[in-house]
Ligand SMILES: Nc1ncnc2c1ncn2[C@@H]1O[C@H](COP(=O)(O)OP(=O)(O)OP(=O)(O)O)[C@@H](O)[C@H]1O
């Protein structure tokens with residue numbers, strides 16, 4: 077995953093454009109000991125450790141930020157809203173409202189399932205759009221990008237760490253919805269054995285595991301969108317632009333997925349398997365859609381990761 | 396052998412034909428910089444003359460349209476990973492995460508470097524904050540910092556590790572007189588430690604006080620460069636003479652290769668000023684001897700060197716408008 081060590085040969089912007097000089101002392105020399113009068117205090121920390129340090133800093137910066145916390149709170153409010161609404165109304169007639177809504181009053185765990193289902197089309201992509209669109213463009217607009225790069229963070233290393241940060245948020249967002257849903261469900265409704273879609277009955281601990289599995293499915297689903305957001309973020313110094321563009325792309329993809337005229341395109345859309353998580357609610361778990369989804373997302377990560385790399389490594393940092 | 400990392404010529408920064416185009420505009424035009432080891436190098440120029448753009452290319456933030464850059468003996472941006480850990484930089488003003496404290500900001504930038512040992516990070520951050528007088532405001536969020544406090548924090552960021560080269564783009568921008576003095580003494584102490592300091596500034600008086608070398612940019616071109624004394628010497632020398640015998644004095648001065656201006660009347664006689672290119676002017680004692688020998692009653696005599704400001708204006712033009 078992105079935290080792995082980066083080969084430093086990759087991190088040389090504009091290398092390809094430059095005519096190769098006859099004398100390039102930097103080329104062959106060992107990367108570790110930097111010569112200096114300063115008694116060796118300027119020395120490379122092992123690559124893995126230093127990248128972990130940067131990743132930790134990235135995660136701390138991301139999750140300590142008020143905006144990130146506000147988004148997670150907003151996501152947590154979705155199950156709360158659903159649970160309170162169901163609690164206050166008389167029995168929900170089956171077949172109306174989002175799937176699973178009618179089962180909430182018998183089993184509180186279904187609050188989490190319903191809330192995750194409801195947040196897939198817009199709320200999750202919205203928050204991912206904000207985080208992924210902000211990755212590079214946000215640093216550029218603050219001006220901190222130039223200081224990260226002269227630190228030097230290394231462009232490839234920074235891009236990987238930024239993407240890892242976005243992935244962490246992709247995981248945190250659905251887990252927040254699941255945990256908030258389970259908590260509010262448990263406090264307002266009875267918790268009991270859950271009847272799966274296959275008809276089997278599982279006990280609450282096993283059911284909670286299934287909830288986390290759905291969250292993991294959603295995290296994987298959002299990985300492709302994050303890569304798109306990362307790429308868009310390298311294109312501009314206006315973070316709002318990259319954020320909006322990312323959200324628009326996710327909505328457009330879902331619309332295209334609805335149009336029968338574009339049937340040939342459907343399996344290639346990164347949103348195509350977004351609702352396929354019902355399969356983890358079977359006994360035994362059907363991994364087919366999980367696997368197809370993961371493969372598709374990996375493809376998007378590869379393509380947009382490469383585009384982001386190509387763009388960012390050669391870009392002039394003028395902000 | 397010169398110090399490690401230097402070129403044979405002992406240059407810390409060397410550019411050849413460095414050029415940057417933005418569309419049709421040539422922001423930096425064929426610049427050949429030569430910054431010697433251990434120099435405090437003033438990089439001067441009017442607004443929009445290409446100073447910051449040059450600095451961006453030195454640091455590998457922007458790619459040159461043409462030309463080569465070498466910093467600490469390594470080509471840039473190819474040698475970026477070996478060079479930048481030894482360089483502290485302030486580029487176009489400080490920039491921070493407003494929602495993080497001063498300390499947290501410095502921790503983040505230090506973590507970004509592959510070369511800042513995590514074990515000493517805390518101590519190094521505290522020392523850097525101490526050095527710029529920010530220890531008391533270290534825990535405050537940066538959005539609550541004043542302009543000068545941010546500037547100080549920016550300088551602290553450049554000092555996080557021991558550096559061989561400091562590139563400071565307008566370091567005293569927004570600082571109070573105490574802060575300005577602090578920066579001046581900071582630059583001196585860094586230079587005394589053997590670091591090379593590259594400072595861009597508009598404050599000529601300040602550059603005159605701290606720099607050993609200077610370069611002047613105008614509309615993207617490098618119009619002058621060299622040791623400060625030489626730069627000033629390249630300008631004109633002006634003598635000021637108070638005498639009742641203006642007529643004779645004029646003849647003598649003309650003979651000595653100077654161009655006397657029109658005199659002004661004062662109670663003690665006439666004040667004459669005469670100008671000559673510094674290279675061709677006779678030593679002051681010879682001028683006085685010549686005047687006295689010719690019977691001129693010298694009641695006052697002084698030699699005035701052109702200030703760096705005069706030189707700057709002479710090279711970059713009087714106009715206030717920013718060049719296109
Ligand atoms: N991103 C950019 N796109 C287009 N032109 C630019 C860009 N950045 C700078 N320029 C142009 O390059 C020229 C040099 O700008 P630069 O910022 O290097 O000037 P400077 O000498 O640092 O000025 P100042 O003293 O005001 O800081 C200016 O004419 C400016 O308009």
Ligand SMILES: [Mg+2]
Nearest residue numbers: 446447487564
């Ligand atoms: Mg500038």
